[in-house]
Amino acid sequence: MSIRAVVWDVDDTLFDYTTADRAGMRAHLAAEGLLDAYESVEQALARWRAVTDSQWARFAAGEVSFEEQRRDRVRVFLGRELTDAEAEAWFARYLGRYEAAWALFPDVLPVLDALAASHRHAVLSNSSLHVQDRKLRVLGVHDRFEAVLCAAELGVSKPEAGAFLAACEALDLPPHRVAYVGDHPEIDWRGAADAGLVSVWIDRNGARTWGDVPAGPHRIGSLAELPAILGSDTRFGAPSTFR
Ligand SMILES: [Mg+2]
Numbered sequence: 439m440s441i442r443a444v445v446w447d448v449d450d451t452l453f454d455y456t457t458a459d460r461a462g463m464r465a466h467l468a469a470e471g472l473l474d475a476y477e478s479v480e481q482a483l484a485r486w487r488a489v490t491d492s493q494w495a496r497f498a499a500g501e502v503s504f505e506e507q508r509r510d511r512v513r514v515f516l517g518r519e520l521t522d523a524e525a526e527a528w529f530a531r532y533l534g535r536y537e538a539a540w541a542l543f544p545d546v547l548p549v550l551d552a553l554a555a556s557h558r559h560a561v562l563s564n565s566s567l568h569v570q571d572r573k574l575r576v577l578g579v580h581d582r583f584e585a586v587l588c589a590a591e592l593g594v595s596k597p598e599a600g601a602f603l604a605a606c607e608a609l610d611l612p613p614h615r616v617a618y619v620g621d622h623p624e625i626d627w628r629g630a631a632d633a634g635l636v637s638v639w640i641d642r643n644g645a646r647t648w649g650d651v652p653a654g655p656h657r658i659g660s661l662a663e664l665p666a667i668l669g670s671d672t673r674f675g676a677p678s679t680f681r
Contacts, residue, residue, distance in 0.1 A: 441616065442615045443559065443560065443615065443617070444557050444617045444668070445602070446620075447563060447626050448570055451621045452546050453540065459483070462537070463535075470531070493507045497590075508529050509526060510525075511529070540573065543661070549661040549665065550579065557668065560585040560605055561574070562587045562596065563589065564588070564589040564625070565589070567588045570588055596625045596626060596630075599633035601633075602634075603633055606635070620638075623639055636667075640658055644659055
């Protein structure tokens with residue numbers, strides 16, 4: 439018996455969200471002539487993130503539609519009345535600049551290639567399918583995953599066990615035969631471990647102080663370390679047949 443599948447987080451695990459978010463919004467604010475209204479790019483980004491979080495929470499709670507939360511993010515961020523068409527046009531210009539900044543981390547394609555024949559792959563994200571399906575397609579890796587599951591459609595979010603168990607169910611595998619790889623020590627690492635998966639924390643920045651995840655085989659600084667972990671899981675005997 440061995441680990442048969444890897445379920446992946448997306449943002450800041452496969453996709454360099456932090457860099458893209460910053461570069462995309464910086465380019466957008468500059469193009470829209472909005473940077474002068476802020477003391478720094480960081481201040482503008484912090485305000486956009488705060489508005490995004492509050493409006494996304496309304497969508498997650500079912501108070502507004504996906505399209506409405508986008509329009510309202512623009513209206514609240516700009517602090518003025520806009521028609522639906524104006525808000526949508528602003529958001530579309532933002533998305534174009536944001537997507538131009540999208541990139542995978544450099545260790546992603548090598549590890550997906552290395553594990554393509556030996557393991558099945560799926561995605562579990564706390565975002566929505568609207569967002570993550572498109573992101574995986576733009577990044578050119580959508581067809582690497584046999585299932586893409588998102589909290590908005592599942593109705594349950596990480597770190598709740600139900601989210602991880604839904605991914606295992608989609609793969610028709612028991613949790614102990616599935617590895618979960620994510621960047622957040624509580625939402626990802628602890629949640630997946632509590633649900634019974636083989637939980638791996640990708641800690642690219644090293645020694646972040648969140649939580650008390652022990653250093654060791656299930657806390658890695660690069661995805662290049664993942665194949666060794668998956669191949670060395672010998673709790674049930676040496677890895678033998680795959681698929
Ligand atoms: Mg993440």
